[in-house]
Amino acid sequence: xxxxxxxxxxxxxxxxxxxxxxxxxxxxxxxxxxxxxxxxxxxxxxxxxxxxxxxxxxxxxxxxxxxxxxxxxxxxxxxxxxxxxxxxxxxxxxxxxxxxxxxxxxxxxxxxxxxxxxxxxxxxxxxxxx
Amino acid sequence: xxxxxxxxxxxxxxxxxxxxxxxxxxxxxxxxxxxxxxxxxxxxxxxxxxxxxxxxxxxxxxxxxxxxxxxxxxxxxxxxxxxxxxxxxxxxxxxxxxxxxxxxxxxxxxxxxxxxxxxxxxxxxxxxxxxxxxxxxxxxxxxxxxxxxxxxxxxxxxxxxxxxxxxxxxxxxxxxxxxxxxxxxxxxxxxxxxxxxxxxxxxxxxxxxxxxxxxxxxxxxxxxxxxxxxxxxxxxxxxxxxxxxxxxxxxxxxxxxxxxxxxxxxxxxxxxxxxxxxxxxxxxxxxxxxxxxxxxx
Numbered sequence: 156x157x158x159x160x161x162x163x164x165x166x167x168x169x170x171x172x173x174x175x176x177x178x179x180x181x182x183x184x185x186x187x188x189x190x191x192x193x194x195x196x197x198x199x200x201x202x203x204x205x206x207x208x209x210x211x212x213x214x215x216x217x218x219x220x221x222x223x224x225x226x227x228x229x230x231x232x233x234x235x236x237x238x239x240x241x242x243x244x245x246x247x248x249x250x251x252x253x254x255x256x257x258x259x260x261x262x263x264x265x266x267x268x269x270x271x272x273x274x275x276x277x278x279x280x281x282x283x284x285x
Numbered sequence: 286x287x288x289x290x291x292x293x294x295x296x297x298x299x300x301x302x303x304x305x306x307x308x309x310x311x312x313x314x315x316x317x318x319x320x321x322x323x324x325x326x327x328x329x330x331x332x333x334x335x336x337x338x339x340x341x342x343x344x345x346x347x348x349x350x351x352x353x354x355x356x357x358x359x360x361x362x363x364x365x366x367x368x369x370x371x372x373x374x375x376x377x378x379x380x381x382x383x384x385x386x387x388x389x390x391x392x393x394x395x396x397x398x399x400x401x402x403x404x405x406x407x408x409x410x411x412x413x414x415x416x417x418x419x420x421x422x423x424x425x426x427x428x429x430x431x432x433x434x435x436x437x438x439x440x441x442x443x444x445x446x447x448x449x450x451x452x453x454x455x456x457x458x459x460x461x462x463x464x465x466x467x468x469x470x471x472x473x474x475x476x477x478x479x480x481x482x483x484x485x486x487x488x489x490x491x492x493x494x495x496x497x498x499x500x501x502x503x504x505x506x507x508x509x510x511x512x513x514x515x516x517x518x519x520x521x522x523x524x525x526x527x528x529x530x531x532x533x534x535x536x537x538x539x540x541x542x543x544x545x546x547x548x549x550x551x552x553x554x555x556x557x558x559x560x561x562x563x564x565x566x567x568x569x570x571x572x573x574x575x576x577x578x579x580x581x582x
Contacts, residue, residue, distance in 0.1 A: 161482075163478060163481070163482070166556070166558070169482065195464050196461055196464040196465070199457070199460035199461055199463070199464050200457050200458070200460065200461045200464075201457070202457075202482070203453050203456035203457040203460055203479075203482055203483060204460065204482045204483060205318055205460065205463070205482070205483050205484065205485050206460060206463050206464040207317075207485055208485075277548075277550070278550070280548065281548060281550055
């Protein structure tokens, strides 16, 4: 059985934290096909969170095909899991690595790199919107 | 079941010359856990007392579960649970006696629910109320209210006096009750971090008026903090509501309620958490009307 934790300072919405923890448990094999997830009441009794938050997380997991809710019984890990997510982005990754090296040579630290990426994404978004 | 567990229209209460609550219009959807937030003296307790029919309105109306508790107490009260501030209990009663009183005084009473709850919490029925810890008293008060099997549970500052552990335990058992279904909760508090976990709806009262009443998800999604070089926020104000503006000699920071999508290349736009949003509203001077475009400098 999986036990959920909550990091209130992470800025990640609570329901998404639950979803991510189930995904991670599936990757690590902590959860196996057929396993039951804790009931809504068990989760709220442990974490003191709103039941709708848990329902939302479970709906999202159902939607992704990772779990299936069975009426009156609970939520179970699906037997046919969708293919593992991490695709092959190696070409993008190596191009990005080269770009990061150039940015470092230009004197940017990690924070500046992040700021530059965020600002550029915003510009791209703005150009699209315009 | 009606769509709203509580509906207030132009609700106001005046004590002498002073309005404790004014022009309050809001709805609380059935099935949600609503937080009533605001500084001391903002009118929270007045609103709760009006809702449960402990006092009558000077202006407007409030209906809970479709009726006015003041006008039709015999219809509304059996379906309503109310725990006042400091969870008042008869200190010299034993818990078992308190349950018996509850059973005699209420038309609907789930004795099994009350006993099971207290047993699970490790609170023995033969103990005197006065000897219980603050956290246990809060749990007993909650149990009594839940044993009525209410459709709406109103709690006035239920966790204010509790230590962090008792507070968490209280909220856990409250959320378990909500998970059982059929219950709407309205609770007042000023401990925002806890509220964010348990509540999905928020009403923000300040200076006797409703500043915000919406699903917390929407509130967080609509508000943004903008920061950039010092400038006049009037361009932003034309499209969005500026809740709070602060300036240094070089920088301007705005907390904004966005009207639709907010993008402006001159500003860095960031998300704000609920606590910051609440503080931004509370930080406004009382003279600012809710829609006021005035900006403090």
